[in-house]
Amino acid sequence: MKVKDRMTTGVKTVQLETSVAEAFRMMKDNNIRRLPVLEKDKLVGIITLTDLNQASPSTATTLSIHELNYLLAKTKIKDILPKKQKVFTVSPENYIETAAKIMRQNKISGLPVIENGKLVGIVTETDIFDALIDILGVKKAHSRIDLYVRERPGTLAEITSMIAENGINILNTVVYYEDKKDRYKIILRLESLENDELIKKFAAKGYEIESVIVRAEEDK
Numbered sequence: 001m002k003v004k005d006r007m008t009t010g011v012k013t014v015q016l017e018t019s020v021a022e023a024f025r026m027m028k029d030n031n032i033r034r035l036p037v038l039e040k041d042k043l044v045g046i047i048t049l050t051d052l053n054q055a056s057p058s059t060a061t062t063l064s065i066h067e068l069n070y071l072l073a074k075t076k077i078k079d080i081l082p083k084k085q086k087v088f089t090v091s092p093e094n095y096i097e098t099a100a101k102i103m104r105q106n107k108i109s110g111l112p113v114i115e116n117g118k119l120v121g122i123v124t125e126t127d128i129f130d131a132l133i134d135i136l137g138v139k140k141a142h143s144r145i146d147l148y149v150r151e152r153p154g155t156l157a158e159i160t161s162m163i164a165e166n167g168i169n170i171l172n173t174v175v176y177y178e179d180k181k182d183r184y185k186i187i188l189r190l191e192s193l194e195n196d197e198l199i200k201k202f203a204a205k206g207y208e209i210e211s212v213i214v215r216a217e218e219d220k
Contacts, residue, residue: 001095001096001131001135002092002093002094002095002096003090003091003092003093003094003095003096003098003099003113003121003123004092004093004113004121005096005131006096006123006127006128006130006131007092007113007120007121007122007123007127008121008122008123008124008127009120009121011036011112011119011121011122012026012030012032012035013035013036013037013038013119014026014035014036014037014038014047014077015037015038015039015040015077016037016038016039016044016076016077016078016081017076017077017078018076018077019073019074019075019076019077020052020055020073020075020076020077020079020080021073021075022073023035023047023052023077024052027049027052033048033049033109033110034046034047034048034049034109034110034122034124035047035048036112036119036122037077037081038119041118041119042117043087043089043112043114043119044081044087045081045082045085045087046085046087046110046112047077047080047081051080051081052080054080055075055079055080087112088102088106088108088111089111089112089113089114090102090111090112090113090114090123091113091114091115092113092115092120092121096123096127096128096131099111099123099128100128103125103128109124109125110122110123110124110125111123111124135172135174136172136174136187137172138171138172138189140171141193141215141216142171142189142190142191142193142214142215143189143190143191143192143193143195143212143213143214143215144187144188144189144190144211144212144213144214144215145187145188145190145195145198145199145202145209145211145212146185146186146187146188146209146210146211146212147185147186147188147202147207147208147209147210148178148181148183148184148185148186148207148208148210149183149184149186149207149208150183150184151183151184155184156173156175156186158205159186159188159202159207160173162198162201162202162205163188163190163198166192166195166197166198166201168190168191168192168195168198169190169191169192170188170189170190170191171189171190171191172187172188172189173186173187173188173189174186174187175187183208185210193214193216195212199212
């Protein structure tokens, strides 16, 4: 799955000359928490709701509401944008896990998507979560079998062959290495809700079955 499959297009942006008051309004009207900052068509930064709140007068201020509105209208994005802000970006052709890794390493919650020097979208932590749910979940009745296997060429092929021999359709498979167990964990989501014979075959092959869960209703 690539960033282009999950990113939001038609991104709301601000210019360096945009007022803080206007930026606040854009975030509220569009229910967003960040705005890429452009200088003409070039991305020069990103501003978040936290940045705007920090730039606003304290609630303990003695200024009147009119004075506050005037101050927010007078203050420009260029006045509060960090001078040496490092903006992390991704390409629409990057894989979604690359975007997730950049966000995690740099403790950020959104990445502008750049193609040929132009802003074409934005991908956020919500997009990453939604992608993860789609990858790991199945929106229909199914069985989930979690098992551990040791590293050995052909193991996954053997498991899928056993499933096919039992006439069972695979809906989803996830494989990852678990350090604590020093083994690979395989998560199988199968269309069949009755898998007793298959589970016996897995056990006979020496696979450690951690859990078997049957979801007889569609996941919500």
